[in-house]
Structure formats: structure tokens, C-alpha cells
Amino acid sequence: MSECCYQGNLASYVCGALVLLSLVICLPVRASENLDEPYLQLLAASCRICHSDGVTRLETPSLQDLTAADIKRLLSAFKADSEPATIMNRIASALSDEEIDQLAAMIGR
Amino acid sequence: MSRTRRQFLSSLVGAVAASTCGSLALASCVQPSGRRAPRVVIAGGGYGGATCAKYLRFFDAGLNVTLIEPTRWYATCPFSNAVLSGLVDESYTRLGYAGLAKLGVRVIHDAVRVIHPEKRTVMLSGGAMLSYDRLVVSPGVSFRWNHVFSGYDEHATLSMPHAWNGGPQVTLLKKQLVAMADGGTFAIVVPALPFRCPPGPYERASLIAHYFKSAKPRSKILILDANEHFSKQDLFEEAWDTLYPGRITRIPISAGGLVNSIDSRRMSIHAEAGKFKVAAASVIPFQQAGRLAVSHALADETGWCPVDHQTFESTRVPGVHVLGDSCLAGAMPKSASSANSQAKVCSLAIAALLRDREPGAMIYHNTCYSLAAPDYGISITDMYRYEDKRLRVVQRAGGLSPLGAPLEYRAKEAVYARDWFTAINADSFDA
Numbered sequence: 231m232s233e234c235c236y237q238g239n240l241a242s243y244v245c246g247a248l249v250l251l252s253l254v255i256c257l258p259v260r261a262s263e264n265l266d267e268p269y270l271q272l273l274a275a276s277c278r279i280c281h282s283d284g285v286t287r288l289e290t291p292s293l294q295d296l297t298a299a300d301i302k303r304l305l306s307a308f309k310a311d312s313e314p315a316t317i318m319n320r321i322a323s324a325l326s327d328e329e330i331d332q333l334a335a336m337i338g339r
Numbered sequence: 340m341s342r343t344r345r346q347f348l349s350s351l352v353g354a355v356a357a358s359t360c361g362s363l364a365l366a367s368c369v370q371p372s373g374r375r376a377p378r379v380v381i382a383g384g385g386y387g388g389a390t391c392a393k394y395l396r397f398f399d400a401g402l403n404v405t406l407i408e409p410t411r412w413y414a415t416c417p418f419s420n421a422v423l424s425g426l427v428d429e430s431y432t433r434l435g436y437a438g439l440a441k442l443g444v445r446v447i448h449d450a451v452r453v454i455h456p457e458k459r460t461v462m463l464s465g466g467a468m469l470s471y472d473r474l475v476v477s478p479g480v481s482f483r484w485n486h487v488f489s490g491y492d493e494h495a496t497l498s499m500p501h502a503w504n505g506g507p508q509v510t511l512l513k514k515q516l517v518a519m520a521d522g523g524t525f526a527i528v529v530p531a532l533p534f535r536c537p538p539g540p541y542e543r544a545s546l547i548a549h550y551f552k553s554a555k556p557r558s559k560i561l562i563l564d565a566n567e568h569f570s571k572q573d574l575f576e577e578a579w580d581t582l583y584p585g586r587i588t589r590i591p592i593s594a595g596g597l598v599n600s601i602d603s604r605r606m607s608i609h610a611e612a613g614k615f616k617v618a619a620a621s622v623i624p625f626q627q628a629g630r631l632a633v634s635h636a637l638a639d640e641t642g643w644c645p646v647d648h649q650t651f652e653s654t655r656v657p658g659v660h661v662l663g664d665s666c667l668a669g670a671m672p673k674s675a676s677s678a679n680s681q682a683k684v685c686s687l688a689i690a691a692l693l694r695d696r697e698p699g700a701m702i703y704h705n706t707c708y709s710l711a712a713p714d715y716g717i718s719i720t721d722m723y724r725y726e727d728k729r730l731r732v733v734q735r736a737g738g739l740s741p742l743g744a745p746l747e748y749r750a751k752e753a754v755y756a757r758d759w760f761t762a763i764n765a766d767s768f769d770a
Contacts, residue, residue: 265700276703279676279706287762323737
């Protein structure tokens, strides 16, 4: 919609604004894209190279102990480089926000 | 809570006998009446083959999965340099197949001798014939004897072990290192890329330098390299300057590092830079895809196997997938981690194809640690996506450990390196 639609015509301006507002109200907030379940399983499987369950490691945390909210917060912080890390910041930078959200929901406690 | 591995594995155990559908299997496991379960045969039980066997059952518990591997114990290449330098015992690098058998994988200790792609059968060395709907070939690398390094053949490996596939060669080289006199030179001969584990020769130099520091303080290490640059080069060189000043000399190809011939009886190595008499040596031969892949025309003129990156199906032989070190996987290095990741992608693709579904989006991952000393680790990691029909590295992500990091950082990565080994073994072999 070009700017000229509103020039010199308050009524059509208001009308246009109302149309826009109604669109904003009526349209659902755009849900994050739903990733395929097999893809998410594959993504989760990538984590297990370092975080496999059922074995004792020296320091690498087990994902079983983390909630979905923990995983989302940590991955987002690694991605933003605001959480100290050696390797996770380099890995999380490759993930989209949708991937972080949905991966966390899948593997979190 | 959504699907977790814990739930998945418990469902798998229940699914083993009856091949009924675990609640977590992605595909429908119910066999259409009268239809047998699709059969996947996997040749080779290294990181690629083992992971593929496990994840085929993970993604579709209704699949009939058979793993063919001659040895009962797999000797890992990761951490074999730690065995050489005495940091860990050889048993630390030995993995069995009991875990996979418990997940419902049929493990046969034999070798695939012949593949009949047109009949979709394989014949084993023991004479048995197996039918498959999909075949996965994951044979690692094979060595090119007398290629460039004239005089270096299988017999010469007894005097100058390559120690590049774990097991007896590693034990032999370790004995030779212990037996050599203080003051002698240990040489590492490096072939041109591509080869299995690109940072491996330099980790070997580092950990043997660590051993020499206390056990043979006057001994030196010489690297004769057919390459100009190498993996994690700046990080290794920083570590050598810090930990082992003056002990490691590397001659790159531009300075005459290319070796032409080896006289293993006289322990003599002829390179373009000159003739070197050494007390011990590890000669890593030029490499190509595993023998099974080469003998069945899965490899092209490069010696490696071209594959579709979404499925790892051979572009040369339909119905046969090639994984791990043998395949051409774009920018992914030939590592245990790459093989593990490729196997997951391949098993997801096969699970789809066998249920008449199109394989979808794919993501791949490589993480590789090297130890420059027991408490000094460095890493490289990368993520890859399937885009425009190719596997492509994700930009602005991944990469190397930082240069100039404090020793505490290196120590932390050394701990994570050990954890990585524990975790990938559990993930790949359920060991």
C-alpha cells in the first residue's frame, strides 16, 4: 500500500488504519514454523555425539537433567555468546530460533 | 515430555522380538498384511556402520537390520594416540557389539565378500547369502601400498607401523617407542589429503612429544608432510611452542617434506629434503575407500565414493549407500564424528525410502577434539545442511578453539575430549 492513498483524505486514512488494525488483531500471531518430526529427531540425535544418555562423563552435562526451558535458555544464550562456553557457542550459532524452541521442547525434561 | 531416547530405547527392547510398533517409532511399524519387514544389511561395524544399525532401529523399529563385521572387538582410531603415549590402556579403545544386539540388530561376525546389486544380495566369506532391500557399505579406508612412498608395503608396517586403524599396529608402535634409545628421532610420514582423521598425525606428534619429555628427554620428532597446511595448524603450533619448544620439526611439502621411498629394514626415509635415519617411525600411507567399496566400483577415479548427500546412496550403484571415511561428503572431514552424523542422516533417509516416503531436510554435525597433552585439548566443530542438492557448511557458525586461550580453557577442552569419546561410543555402539 503506497503512502499516496492517505494524502489529503483523512477518512480514507482512518479507514486504512482500521483495516490494518483489524488485520493485526484478526491474524494469529505468526506461529514459528513447525519443523518436521523426523528432522527434529535427527537434530536431537546430533546432540548425542557429546551428550548421550546412560554413561558417566566427567563434566559434559546430561540432557536428561535439563528442562525444556533450561535447554532453550542455554542454547539461546550460547547462540548470543552471552553464556560462557568452549564449543556450544560455535554449535548453537548454526541453529535458528525455531530449531532451538522445538528442539528444546522435544528433548527437555 | 516428548520423545526421548530413554523412552525410545525401552520401546525398542519391547519391539525386538515381535517387531511391533514402539510408541516412539517415527514410521508406522505395522507391516501391511503379508508383507515382510524391510531388510537392511550393513557391511562394516566402525562408527558409521554401528551408528547406522542403531539409528535404523531408532527411526523405524519395524526394520530388519543386520550388521556384518568380521571382528568381535572394534579398535577405535580416536584415542589411539593416547594409547601410544601411555595415557590410556589399549582396552580403552576396544568396543564390542553386545549393545547393538540388545537393540535388535542382528550382528554377524563375517565379511561381505561379494555384492550382487542387481539381485540385491550379498555373499559372505563364510558362504552365507543374504538378501537386502537397502545395503549400507561402511568399510573405512584402505591403504595404497607403494603409492608415492615406494617400498612401503604391508611387510614394512612391521618395522614402521602406520598405526592408523587402531589395534595391533598401535600396540606394535607403542612397543617400538618404548624400546627406542633416548636421543633417537621418531618420524611421522604424512600422506597427501584426503585421509582419515586430518589432525591425527599432529596429535600423534604432540602426545609422543609429551611422552618423550619425561621418558626420552633427548629424543626429537620429525614430521615429513606431503601437505603445505594442516588441520588446526595454528593451534597445534601454538601448543608445540608452549609445551615442547624445539622438540618437533615439521617439513611441509614446499620445503621437501614429500617422501619418495622408505627402507624399513635400514630405518631410513628418503624425502625430497634429504635422507633421514630414524630410531622409530610411523608411516601413514596414502588412502582410498575401503576395499569392499573399491572392488565393487562404488569408488570413482579419485578412489573415494560419490554419494547423494541427502541419502548417502551411491551415485554409481543404486540401492547401495556408502558412509563414513569411504564416501565423498563435501566439506565434512573423515572423522568418527562425521561418520556418526552421516549414519544418522542415512538411516533416516533409508527409513523413509523403505516406507515409500521422500526423505526431507537434513542436518549434519562434526565435532573433533585433539589432545596436545593430557590436559591440553583443542577442537573444531561444524554444522552442515542439505541445500541445493548438496551438503553445505553453515556459515557464521562452527570453527576452531580460539588462539591464545588460557591454559584453563585448554584443560577444559581436554576433559570434554574424554567426555566426547565416552559419549560417541555410547551413541554409536551402545557401549
